[in-house]
Amino acid sequence: MKLYYAETLAPRKACAVAGYLGLPIDYVFVDLRRGEHTQPAYLAINPNGKVPTLVDGERKLWEADAIICHLAQRADSPLWPHEPAQQIDVVRWMSWNSQHLYRHAGSLYFEHLIKKWVGLGAPDDAKVAESQRFFRQHTAVLDQHLKGRKWLLGNALSVADFSVGVTLPYAQSSAMPLDEFPEVRRWHDQLNEFDAWRKPFPEHAQQAEQAAAHA
Template sequence: MKLYYAETLAPRKACAVARYLGLPIDYVFVDLRKGEQTRPEYLAINPNGKVPSLVDGAKNLWEADAIICYLAQRAESDLWPRSASQQIDVVRWMSWNSQHLYRHAGSLYFEYLIKPWVGMGEPDPSKVAEAQGFFRKHAGVLDQHLKGRKWLLGDDLSVADFSVAVALPYAKSAAMPLVEFPQVQRWHDQLNAFEAWRNPFPARPAQTAAYA
């Protein structure tokens, strides 16, 4: 298997799950600043020109959430639940995240980390304020859900936890008000106990990313 990645948000969850599972994967770094994601050979793998992408034999798979579910299934790991009801719950939380928490946490990540990295200037205060407001709204929903639960689905860690929490390692550097939500903070602290979560990206000869 080959996992094409950059040291940005969506690939982070794919790399974290792959390392957590200990799967034999060749990691292929895609340099976004050089536009490698737009080259024909990469577009043949992922026509969206995005990362991550996974190649497993004749199978090309893109979208980070699909990739982490596939990896967990391929490893026969409990990160992909056995019961149909819990599988639906995984889909529910991934869908919720993409439309809500990740969307607005990602805006803050862009304003504070990506913009300076690509030379787009300082964070826009109005966009920051808007994103922080939505972050608080949706983090509040998550905080309530986590009361009395160790993980999103209850007692068992799943791919949903890796997906929904993916922006939180950048909370401090991207001005996400995570400290206002003790259950979310507690939940993320549990993920931080895993080396694969703290350091998901493979080492490269020249570490040039300031946003990882």
Template sequence: MKLYYAETLAPRKACAVAGYLDLPIDYVFVDLSQGEQMKPDYLAINPNGKVPSLVDGERKLWEADAIVCHLAQRAESGLWPRDAQRQVEVVRWMSWNSQHLYRHAASLYFEHLIKPWIGLGAPDQAKVAEAQGFFRKHAAVLDQHLKGRKWLLGNDLSVADFSVGVTLPYAQSSAMPLDEFPEVRRWHDQLNAFEAWREPFPARLEPAAAHA
């Protein structure tokens, strides 16, 4: 298997799950600053020109949530539940995250980390305030759900935890008001116990651009 990645949000999910599962994967760094994601050979793998992408034999797979589900299935790991109803719960939380929490947390990540990296200047404070407001709204939903639960699905860790939590390592550097939500903070602290979560990206000679 080959996993094409950059040191940004969506690939962090895939790299963290791959590392947690200790799968035999060749990691291929895609230099976004050089436009490598738009080169014809990469577009043949992922026509969206995005990262991550996974090549597993003849199969080419893109979208981080799909990739982490595939990796868990490939490893026959409990990160992908066997029970059909619990699989539906995984999809529900991944869908919720992409439409709500991730969307607004990623805006804060962009304003504070990506804009300076690509030379677009300081954060737009109006956009920051708006994104923080939405972050609070959706983090409150997550905080309530996590009361009495160790992980999103209860006692068992799943790919949903890796997906929903992916922006939170950047909470401090991106001005996400994470500390206002003690259950979310507690849950993320549990993820931080995993080395694959703390250090998901393979070592490279060049320093990471947006790696907090």
């Protein structure tokens, strides 16, 4: 298997799950600054020009949530639950995240981190305020749900936890008011106990060259 990634939000969840499962994967870094995601060779495997993409034999998968479900199934891991009702719950939380929490937490991530990274200037105060308002609204739903539950589906860790939590490692640097939600904070602290969650990205060649240059 080959996993094409960049060090951004959606690939983070794919790399974290792959690392957690310990699957034999070749990681291929896609340099977004150089536009490698827009080149014909990459568009041939992902016509959206986005990351991540997984190539597993003849199968080409894009969309991070689909990829992490595939990886869990491939490993026969309980991260993809066997019970149909729990599988539906996984889909429910992934859908909720993409429409609500990820959308607004991702906006804060963009305003505070990505804009600076690509030279687009300072955060837009109005957009930050709006995204924080929606972040509070949707995180309150998650906080209430987590009361009395260790993980999203109950006592068992699943791919839904990796999906829904993916923006939270950037809470402090992106001005997400995470500390207002003790259950969500507790839940994310549990995710932080996993090495694959804290350090999901492999060291790619460019990083190794930079480290060697400064050694």
